[in-house]
Amino acid sequence: MINIFYAGNSEEWDEYKLHLNQALDKFNISYRLTKNLENPLDIDYIIYAPNGELQDFTPFKNVKLVQGLWAGVEVPLANKSLTQPLARMVEPGLSLGMADYVMGHVLRYHLGTDRFHKATPGEWLSENIPPLSKSRSVGILGLGALGMHCANKLSEFGFKVSGWSRNEKKHSNIKCFYGTSGLNKILSSSEILVLLLPNTKETKEIINKKNIEKMLDGVSIINPGRGTLINDDDLISALDRGKISGATLDTFYIEPLPKKHAYWSHPNVLVTPHIASTTRINTACEIVAKNIHRGETKKPFMYLVDKLSGY
Numbered sequence: 001m002i003n004i005f006y007a008g009n010s011e012e013w014d015e016y017k018l019h020l021n022q023a024l025d026k027f028n029i030s031y032r033l034t035k036n037l038e039n040p041l042d043i044d045y046i047i048y049a050p051n052g053e054l055q056d057f058t059p060f061k062n063v064k065l066v067q068g069l070w071a072g073v074e075v076p077l078a079n080k081s082l083t084q085p086l087a088r089m090v091e092p093g094l095s096l097g098m099a100d101y102v103m104g105h106v107l108r109y110h111l112g113t114d115r116f117h118k119a120t121p122g123e124w125l126s127e128n129i130p131p132l133s134k135s136r137s138v139g140i141l142g143l144g145a146l147g148m149h150c151a152n153k154l155s156e157f158g159f160k161v162s163g164w165s166r167n168e169k170k171h172s173n174i175k176c177f178y179g180t181s182g183l184n185k186i187l188s189s190s191e192i193l194v195l196l197l198p199n200t201k202e203t204k205e206i207i208n209k210k211n212i213e214k215m216l217d218g219v220s221i222i223n224p225g226r227g228t229l230i231n232d233d234d235l236i237s238a239l240d241r242g243k244i245s246g247a248t249l250d251t252f253y254i255e256p257l258p259k260k261h262a263y264w265s266h267p268n269v270l271v272t273p274h275i276a277s278t279t280r281i282n283t284a285c286e287i288v289a290k291n292i293h294r295g296e297t298k299k300p301f302m303y304l305v306d307k308l309s310g311y
Ligand code: NDP
Pocket: 071, 072, 073, 090, 141, 142, 143, 144, 145, 146, 147, 148, 164, 165, 166, 167, 168, 179, 196, 197, 198, 199, 200, 202, 203, 224, 225, 226, 250, 251, 274, 275, 276, 277, 278, 311
């Protein structure tokens, strides 16, 4: 019998309990799932979200895996008591939601629909018919679980898609770049740039004055990744002079974005309140159960966080 401790948001416990039981019951595992902690030494698996109550992982000496419920891992990585293996959340619902968000805003920029929203009544803006999607280049910084899923969807739709990652990748339909020289190439060839990098020391303010100068004039930026990827002053300055024609920002250094922040009133910025995507409980529970089953059958865990590289 293994003990699984739910340390997520208590308001979501009922729904998690229902779906976790359904998913775990598909495997031949004898388990007890609880949100009430008795003896931490008895716990084999922790299902964790930063908006739950658990802060100190020290007493959980026998835990085989801390399975995160969120894709972002800044909070658990900053927790020095969390020395157990940590898996982040990668699940189909989260990926589908992100692809919907990215596709929606890429199409918005591709079709230039903002100018019609901003038009005054009677303004008949019939010039500038957009090119076909096959002639539009979309670059994605970050070709991980979410970036690659979005890249595939955009490519299937017909866009010319390229992506950038830390390690070399190969893909039949997506032009894959990596490393510093790869960054220069993707920045200088993308008309729409999507940021789906994690928040690490290396990615901090990767969108800065120097890199913005390498971009095409009039590029649009979509950032559902992390607010720390952007130097806000440099982005605003580039928006003011039209180097960057529009930015759709979902993530920020401080959330909620302070009311007086310049982004709110900038005519070419769309602020969305960190809603690009989220973990969908039913599909996430299938992944959690699968990972626990892998642990119990001595297979390597999926989606382990590399604590050194920070993602
Ligand atoms: P992954 O860890 O699967 O992918 C990260 C990608 O970034 C990988 O391709 C990785 O390269 C690349 N990368 C990391 N560091 C570098 C670097 N220094 N240089 C170049 N490439 C780098 O993450 P996910 O795709 O699951 O998620 C991406 C981010 O999306 C999350 O970290 C989170 O911040 C954000 N997010 C936002 C949400 C929202 O609602 N706004 C919801 C969910 C997630 P490689 O493949 O070589 O390792």
